[in-house]
Amino acid sequence: MAILLGSIADDYTGASDLANTLTKNGLRTVQTVGIPDPSLALPDVDAVVVSLKIRSVPAADAVTAATSAEQWLRLRGASHVLYKICSTFDSTDAGNIGPVTEALSQAAGGGIVLVTPAFPETGRTVYLGHLFVGGQPLNESPLKDHPLNPMHDADLVRVLTRQSHGAVGLIDLTAIAAGPCAVKARLEALRAAGVTAAIADAIFEQDLETLGEIALETPVSTGASGLGLGLARALVRSGRISSGGTAPADVIRPVGGLSAIVAGSCSKATLRQLEVAERSMPVLRLDPERLLAGPDEIAAAISWAGDRIAAGPIVVAASAAPETVARLQSLYGRDASGHAIETATSIIAAELVARGVRRLVVAGGETSGAAVDRLAIPAFLIGPEIAAGVPVLRTVGNAQGDMLLALKSGNFGGEDFFAAALAMMH
Numbered sequence: 001m002a003i004l005l006g007s008i009a010d011d012y013t014g015a016s017d018l019a020n021t022l023t024k025n026g027l028r029t030v031q032t033v034g035i036p037d038p039s040l041a042l043p044d045v046d047a048v049v050v051s052l053k054i055r056s057v058p059a060a061d062a063v064t065a066a067t068s069a070e071q072w073l074r075l076r077g078a079s080h081v082l083y084k085i086c087s088t089f090d091s092t093d094a095g096n097i098g099p100v101t102e103a104l105s106q107a108a109g110g111g112i113v114l115v116t117p118a119f120p121e122t123g124r125t126v127y128l129g130h131l132f133v134g135g136q137p138l139n140e141s142p143l144k145d146h147p148l149n150p151m152h153d154a155d156l157v158r159v160l161t162r163q164s165h166g167a168v169g170l171i172d173l174t175a176i177a178a179g180p181c182a183v184k185a186r187l188e189a190l191r192a193a194g195v196t197a198a199i200a201d202a203i204f205e206q207d208l209e210t211l212g213e214i215a216l217e218t219p220v221s222t223g224a225s226g227l228g229l230g231l232a233r234a235l236v237r238s239g240r241i242s243s244g245g246t247a248p249a250d251v252i253r254p255v256g257g258l259s260a261i262v263a264g265s266c267s268k269a270t271l272r273q274l275e276v277a278e279r280s281m282p283v284l285r286l287d288p289e290r291l292l293a294g295p296d297e298i299a300a301a302i303s304w305a306g307d308r309i310a311a312g313p314i315v316v317a318a319s320a321a322p323e324t325v326a327r328l329q330s331l332y333g334r335d336a337s338g339h340a341i342e343t344a345t346s347i348i349a350a351e352l353v354a355r356g357v358r359r360l361v362v363a364g365g366e367t368s369g370a371a372v373d374r375l376a377i378p379a380f381l382i383g384p385e386i387a388a389g390v391p392v393l394r395t396v397g398n399a400q401g402d403m404l405l406a407l408k409s410g411n412f413g414g415e416d417f418f419a420a421a422l423a424m425m426h
């Protein structure tokens with residue numbers, strides 16, 4: 001299986017978001033969970049997205065995992081590797097976008113790396129190096145309250161500089177609007193000046209197509225699904241993409257079984273989606289302090305779900321508003337409480353699957369990673385899009401047999417997302 005494009009995603013929802021974009025733009029794509037076992041039969045594809053859970057781990061651990069994945073991708077033919085980060089640049093000053101980008105660049109021989117989180121389809125645009133979310137500067141958007149990595153600075157050159165060893169430059173919209181030659185010249189000028197990473201402006205898809213064309217001429221880039229769109233369209237234009245592969249419609253062949261939703265995301269979008277879900281299905285709001293106190297809350301949740309799951313879809317949610325999250329974190333610590341709740345929601349998800357759930361929606365990137373890891377799912381085929389950035393996924397090689405999942409990025413999806421997702425999964 002020789003592939004053309006490899007990607008390493010820093011969380012599992014981000015991986016499925018990118019896999020969705022690559023599929024929509026003509027690339028046969030598969031999403032793996034980590035580096036797959038050699039015995040896992042994967043389809044013949046143009047692109048592989050390796051999901052890692054490295055967005056919020058120590059930088060050294062993220063670098064080790066990412067460089068191993070990069071080696072695996074290069075051995076399978078990838079001439080370009082995209083480090084898929086969040087479109088809202090989710091990270092702290094301790095990393096990991098800078099450290100991983102520099103490690104991947106070094107592994108590929110050095111040079112300069114194009115970096116852009118722009119994803120206009122979901123309202124993420126970059127202008128003069130500043131990231132806007134739906135028109136709000138990043139630091140004024142709900143991302144300022146993220147439980148794990150609150151974003152307090154919209155200037156991405158400053159943000160990336162604080163977590164990088166090398167110099168960070170800017171390719172502004174004027175250069176990008178002038179086309180690929182101008183971008184190439186700007187990139188070369190920055191490289192000659194000792195810059196090792198360049199934040200690139202992007203507001204429209206045309207900007208991303210320009211960036212994708214230039215990025216494809218380099219071994220490594222860092223970005224979100226928007227850059228994935230540019231890379232995919234550049235590959236299709238190059239004529240190197242074969243047709244065929246498993247059609248998304250085939251991916252969502254019915255799997256039967258029961259259905260459930262587990263939410264750990266505390267994003268504004270997810271909180272609203274949970275409110276709407278309460279109008280049509282049973283929703284259990286977990287008590288986070290009881291979750292942290294011991295196993296009783298998990299047992300109670302499993303019992304609650306067991307009494308209802310046969311009658312129709314249910315929701316189990318740890319999600320809470322920023323002020324509630326902050327209070328818990330002040331008592332138990334940010335990382336400790338986040339990890340403990342991810343563990344709890346993953347146990348609940350696994351217990352639901354043990355009771356017959358085969359259609360599962362998980363809301364939250366870290367939450368999805370914990371749940372998918374506990375279910376030991378090795379890979380996914382990419383199905384149709386439910387909402388921008390969120391496809392239906394079909395499991396490959398897992399012990400429970402075929403399942404359909406949706407791994408929803410916290411900030412993605414409309415208010416009726418949960419019902420819309422279940423309506424596509426039978």
Ligand SMILES: Nc1ncnc2c1ncn2[C@@H]1O[C@H](COP(=O)(O)OP(=O)(O)O)[C@@H](O)[C@H]1O
Binds near residue numbers: 264324
């Ligand atoms: N009530 C809560 N209080 C504190 N942290 C929470 C609560 N509910 C969930 N969390 C944690 O918040 C984090 C949400 O991150 P994630 O799942 O990536 O969602 P998103 O996709 O919105 O970023 C996880 O670590 C999760 O365990």
Ligand SMILES: O=C(O)[C@@H](O)C(=O)COP(=O)(O)O
Binds near residue numbers: 011389
């Ligand atoms: O690029 C994006 O915004 C998403 O693909 C993503 O990474 C979201 O992360 P979570 O909000 O943690 O799911």
